[in-house]
Amino acid sequence: MPKPRPMRAGWLLHPSAKVLLFTLCLLPLAWLVFGAATGGLGANPAEKLIRSTGDWTLRLLCFTLAITPLRKLLGVQQLARFRRMLGLFTFSYALLHLLCYAGFDMGLDARAIVLDIAQRPFILVGASTFALLLALAITSFQPFLRWLGGRRWQALHRLVYLCAVLALLHFFWMRAGKRDFAEVFVYTTIIAILLMARVMLRWRLAGPGKAPAHML
Numbered sequence: 001m002p003k004p005r006p007m008r009a010g011w012l013l014h015p016s017a018k019v020l021l022f023t024l025c026l027l028p029l030a031w032l033v034f035g036a037a038t039g040g041l042g043a044n045p046a047e048k049l050i051r052s053t054g055d056w057t058l059r060l061l062c063f064t065l066a067i068t069p070l071r072k073l074l075g076v077q078q079l080a081r082f083r084r085m086l087g088l089f090t091f092s093y094a095l096l097h098l099l100c101y102a103g104f105d106m107g108l109d110a111r112a113i114v115l116d117i118a119q120r121p122f123i124l125v126g127a128s129t130f131a132l133l134l135a136l137a138i139t140s141f142q143p144f145l146r147w148l149g150g151r152r153w154q155a156l157h158r159l160v161y162l163c164a165v166l167a168l169l170h171f172f173w174m175r176a177g178k179r180d181f182a183e184v185f186v187y188t189t190i191i192a193i194l195l196m197a198r199v200m201l202r203w204r205l206a207g208p209g210k211a212p213a214h215m216l
């Protein structure tokens, strides 16, 4: 396969590009806060908040996963500088999702939450996904990169793919009760394509005489 010609994307290095992405990532939250303040969240605002924050966590996870394949396919190295911000926003929306569930569904009762995690498998899977996202968010900072070393840090951060699979399972299990799989199918397709792209690019770039596998 011919090597992709690198695209010119110097504007991605401009400081305002990060500010723009930061603002875009805050828009769903601003929209939910606006809806809550103006009574625009429908008949069941608590459910709307839990579900919307769950949806945005999954969407941001997909955007985060798309960075590496896009960077390699388009040859736009500058895209890498947005990955950590997207990953941290993914974690932040997951935290909001968890807080909405803990506050609205469980009345902030820690015992009830632990029992719910033990009794409902889809909640257990959601909690496991959250624990992984938390570990990735904490270790995304420079001191951890230095402490772990590049190779081990990269291996740890490949767990983001496990997060994606667990998030799909959480979503699938939740929708199974309602037999409503349309959106689950869409997200599964997107994540499968991103995973395949990652694996294929790794194979292609790890060919003889190419970059060492841990650098891909």
Ligand code: HEM
Binding pocket: 047, 050, 051, 052, 054, 055, 057, 058, 061, 094, 097, 098, 101, 105, 123, 126, 127, 128, 129, 130, 133, 167, 170, 171, 174
């Ligand atoms: C401790 C962690 C978590 C808990 C307790 C939790 C709990 C829940 C609950 C109670 C619902 C709504 C169920 C309903 O309305 O019947 C839900 C839906 C959902 N959650 Fe989670 N979740 C967690 C983590 C996550 C994570 C990490 C993700 C994504 C990476 C995620 C993505 C979703 C999605 C996409 C939905 C469906 C939203 C929709 O129906 O549109 N959840 N979760």
